[in-house]
Amino acid sequence: MPSAFQQSVIDEFRANAGQVGGPFAGSDLLLLTTTGARTGRPHTTPLGHVRDGERLLVVGSNLGAPHHPDWYHNLLAHPSVHVELGEQEFETIAVPAEGSQRDELFARVVAEAPGYAEYQAATGRTLPVVVLELPGPRAPAPTVTSLAGKLTEVHTWLRGQLAQVHAETEAHFAARTAHRGAGTPPPPGLGLQIRQRCLAFCQALEFHHTAEDGHMFPAMEGYHPHLRPVFERLREEHRSIAAVQSALAALLAGVAVAEPDRFRAELARMTEQLTAHLAYEEAEILPLLADVPWLPTP
Secondary structure, eight states: OOHHHHHHHHHHHHTTTTTTOGTTTTOEEEEEEEEEEEEEEEEEEEOOOEETTTTTEEOGGGOOSSSSSSHHHHHHHEEEEEEEEEEEEEEEEEEEOOOHHHHHHHHHHHHOTTHHHHHHOOSOOOOEEEEEEEEHHHHHHHHOOOHHHHHHHHHHHHHHHHHHHHHHHHHHHHHHOOOOOOSOOOOOOOOOHHHHHHHHHHHHHHHHHHIIIIIIHHHHHHOGGGGGGHHHHHHHHHHHHHHHHHHHHHHHGGGGGHHHHHHHHHHHHHHHHHHHHHHHHHHHHHHHEEEEEEEEOO
């Protein structure tokens, strides 16, 4: 729970389109809502930020305390976060910067907000710099009027996220392969950006499958008992995909075991299984949902 002071800042922020008074008057603030690493509950924190092009930078200063703030531990466990910026709200994936990139971004923050240099001087830990990508311009989303439309929307998002995982992974491996010259080569591993993207994707996929197994499929079976073999196959595919997700998580558990060829093989296996699963589910399930309104009326 936010402290009484934090809650007053949150309330004032929301009531005044991001403008607050008192000690934060004139400051660039945002509200970051993370999912509790241990509780699974949402936690909202007001944070200062520095804008860097099409991204926002926030620093885990904790006022120079010796430990990282709770919100930082939360986003490592659950990378998908909700951001409130003025009147704008959006979901994004929080990615802590690493190595020289972190140092460059911290210098960028300090140039605009020198107080962070004092916080860094007060503690022996390296203050994390977290990157929050701003949403780019998008075409208006089609209006979802049926449960079939909602399922299609979720599947489209999953396919898009998986494509980004592939692209970012290959870019990372290419950078490692291209490393030449003196100095220590980059450490083995996928880096926090790939870790955060993969973790966010896997958590969203797990939530989607849990909702289907626990709610949608049982309800549909009641109306279409002749399709029981279809639902049994879909549940079995959920279990198979979950096993591949576990293998990916094991690779991401430590940078030393994130070997490129092995990771590529696991990612390709999950991609093949998931793509076939989504196609089969759409062929069998979407026609049954076309006339079910979204959101369902009570």
